[in-house]
Amino acid sequence: MYIPFDQLPPHARLWIYQASRPFTEAEQAEIKPMLERFASEWSSHGTGLQASATLLHHQFLVLANNESATSASGCSIDSSVNFVRELERQFGISLFDRTRLAFLQNDEVQLVPLSQLKDKVSAGEIRENSLYFDTLVNNLGELQSAWPRPAGNSWLSKYF
Known part of the structure; x- marks a missing residue:
């Protein structure tokens, strides 16, 4: 239904x-x-x-x-x-590729290859407060209240 x-x-x-x-x-x-x-x-x-x-x-x-x-x-x-x-x-689109991370930058979704994450953090292009679309969110309440969320408040916190 x-x-x-x-x-x-x-x-x-x-x-x-x-x-x-x-x-x-x-x-x-x-x-x-x-x-x-x-x-x-x-x-x-x-x-x-x-x-x-x-x-x-x-x-x-x-x-x-x-x-x-x-x-x-x-x-x-x-x-x-x-x-x-x-x-x-x-x-003609991929919906199962988990090797790219999505961030909200300048009101647009930007995809970052996971392999480049450390370099982008080191360069200051991605910071703890960068808004990250965490696809591991598993309920609607969390989606509505914290999506996108600061990268530092997600599993990405280990990079900061």
Whole structure:
């Protein structure tokens, strides 16, 4: 069962997929109904999930489920991964590359290869207060209150 993203409870579980490039306006217009359709049909062992999906900052695909109503099972998570892989294929974009980190700089998402992180920190280009899109955020409340968050308040704190 589809629930509008902003109507899910704060404890709703999230899966965040970072795109290798921004989605164009045309792609977003095409993807949004696909997301709603997937969330409407997403189920766990035959029981519909109270789910939603959205695109954020033109760069992130977010799937969500109200786990207190029905938990996502391994099979339902597999179906979501298959859905995301199909979006990758259809739009020629990577959504599973975890080797690039996303920061908000000058109101735009900037991707930084993980291999360059130490150098960028040393050069002062990335600081503790640089806003980081932590894809490890796992519930809606955290997304709404601390996303993006200062890099120093994430797993990146060890670099400062």
